Amino acid sequence: MEQNILKNAALKSTKKRQVLLLLLQKQARPMTAEELHALAEPILPMNVSTVYRTLNTLTEKKILIRSVRQDGKAYYSLAKKDHSHRLVCDLCGKVIPVDTCPLSELEETLQQKTGFRITGHSLEFTGLCPECSKKDTDEK
Missing domain, CATH: 1.10.10.10 (Winged helix-like DNA-binding domain superfamily/Winged helix DNA-binding domain)
Known part of the structure; x- marks a missing residue:
């Protein structure tokens, strides 16, 4: 490959x-x-x-x-040739893929308004995973 x-x-x-x-x-x-x-x-x-x-x-x-x-x-x-979405933990680096695409409508709107041919996108949310969030709360 x-x-x-x-x-x-x-x-x-x-x-x-x-x-x-x-x-x-x-x-x-x-x-x-x-x-x-x-x-x-x-x-x-x-x-x-x-x-x-x-x-x-x-x-x-x-x-x-x-x-x-x-x-x-x-x-x-x-x-990836299409698009990807994920959640990323700032502390441990764990990555959780997001299967749904919340940007499909926005992508279509942007293409119509700008004439830009969008070939893909990526979206990354950062924060704390449940395990790290619990550790962070316990430490405070």
Whole structure:
């Protein structure tokens, strides 16, 4: 699968790109460059700078989505061709997918008003998961 993604983006299929894409696919949650480096290192040694360059390239080619969270860190996830929604815990990093799409009507309205052809979207809510919220309340 990784080879097809890279080929469709007119990128050479390197082992490093394949490993990073595979890790993002297996983890099924947005990850930082440092997290990816730590997971990739035992599989295929590479410098952190190589991870950053590769992630930037994959983001530029719209294979990945880069989002900066309230902790100031950049997180990377696989780009889906349609759209995605998720809840993300600020403390533990847990990601809960949201199956419904509350933006369908807004998307249609925006297309009609602006003539912009929307090809996808992503929506991320941040906050505290029930476990972290309980811990936070107990600590206060």
